[in-house]
Amino acid sequence: MNASPHDVQVLIVDDNPLVRQLMCRGMESHCTIISAADGADALLKAIDNPPDLIISDYRMPGLDGRQLYEKLRSRENTRNIPFVFVASRGDIEEKLRPAVGGGVEDFLPKPFFINDLVRQAKKIVDRIHLEKLQKRASRPGVIQGRLEEMSVTELMQSLEMGQKSCRLSLRHGQDRAELYFTAGQCKHAQLGDAQGDSIVYQAIAWSDGEFEIDFAANSALETTTHTTTGLLMEAMRLMDEANQSQVES
Numbered sequence: 001m002n003a004s005p006h007d008v009q010v011l012i013v014d015d016n017p018l019v020r021q022l023m024c025r026g027m028e029s030h031c032t033i034i035s036a037a038d039g040a041d042a043l044l045k046a047i048d049n050p051p052d053l054i055i056s057d058y059r060m061p062g063l064d065g066r067q068l069y070e071k072l073r074s075r076e077n078t079r080n081i082p083f084v085f086v087a088s089r090g091d092i093e094e095k096l097r098p099a100v101g102g103g104v105e106d107f108l109p110k111p112f113f114i115n116d117l118v119r120q121a122k123k124i125v126d127r128i129h130l131e132k133l134q135k136r137a138s139r140p141g142v143i144q145g146r147l148e149e150m151s152v153t154e155l156m157q158s159l160e161m162g163q164k165s166c167r168l169s170l171r172h173g174q175d176r177a178e179l180y181f182t183a184g185q186c187k188h189a190q191l192g193d194a195q196g197d198s199i200v201y202q203a204i205a206w207s208d209g210e211f212e213i214d215f216a217a218n219s220a221l222e223t224t225t226h227t228t229t230g231l232l233m234e235a236m237r238l239m240d241e242a243n244q245s246q247v248e249s
Contacts, residue, residue, distance in 0.1 A: 006032045008128045009049075010121070013042040013056040013068065014086070023055065026114040031125050039063030043071055050078050052128045053105075055121055058087035073103065082128075084121055086110060126150065127158040134215075143213040147172070152204045153232060155211060160184040160228040167217035172209035179203065180219040186228045188221040195223040197231060204235040 008031040014020040015038050024033050034051060036042035040063045042056065054072075058065040065085055072078040082105040085092075089109045105124050108117055129150065133143045147170070150158075155168060156179075163184040170177045177199055180188040189199035226234060 007132055008032065008053065008125045009034060009051045010125065011036060011042060011046060011051040011054045011056075013037075013039065013054065013060070013065070015057065015060045019057075022114050023117060026118040027055075027121060027125075030118070030122050039065065039068040042068055046072055046078055046081065047075065050081060053082050053084070053121070053124055055084045055086065055117070058085050058091050069103070079103075082124060084108065084124065086112065086117070122154075123157050123161060126154045127161045130155070130158040130162065130213075134213075141215040145211055147206060147209045147211055150211070152206060152211075153235075155213075156186065156204075156228055156232060159213075164213075164215065165218060166213050166215045167219070169212040169214070170203050170206060170209060171211075172203070172206040175206075177203045180217070180221070181228070182218070184228060186224050186231055188219045188223045190221075190223070195221070197224050197226060197234070200224065200231045201235045201238055204232070205239060 010027055010031045011034045012020060012023050012027065013036045014023065017037070020035055020037070024035050027033055031053075034045055034049070036045055039056075039060050042054070043063060045051075046054065054068075056065040056068060063071075065087070069083055072081060080103065083103055084106045085104060086108045087110065092107045092109055106120050108120060130143065133145060137143050152170060159166065159168065159181050161184070165182050166180075168179040168181065170179070175191060177189065177191040179186050179200060186200060189196060189203070191199045191202065224231060
């Protein structure tokens, strides 16, 4: 069964109305947004309707981000909500990183660009979306969808973040590629008789088509030479080079 990324609900918490508005605008095309002006407001909203992810400022008057985190961790229905904290570099290194346990997905140091926040948060949103698709799958252990909804890059990042082992099948026109992952790392890629890194680079450029993830499928072959992140970065570099060549010609 297909699902929209907007099935993922994100609570954005910041006492600065301008910053909060910019964060909401940045994320609104990727998920369903709820906002809160302070920690107390966020606490009530999260208890009433638990979100899938919370992006919160760390220092706020009254109930701050750390207290919000601890209060939600103490409740059964909210203890597993992942957090992304926006904080000063000093707070991250001195207070957050050493003291906060599981459940904190990421830290974003201030000052920050909205694009950086969106890029980091979207990886988590995509992973949560994939988990929702898995729960709703019509066949146990098999997820299906369209690349227009979730790109190959987003799928690979989500599988890496979730450390998933599976087969990712991609169909684009008459082409069908198969990428095999072990603990989130793409170990083998095949399209027809061709194998290896070049297949991943080709598939990443596909903007439309279908995908299927089978968590029961595996392969003993190892034909790729980079980590999943390395493959994605090299694919982006190759596409940039190709685009630059087209501009120059």
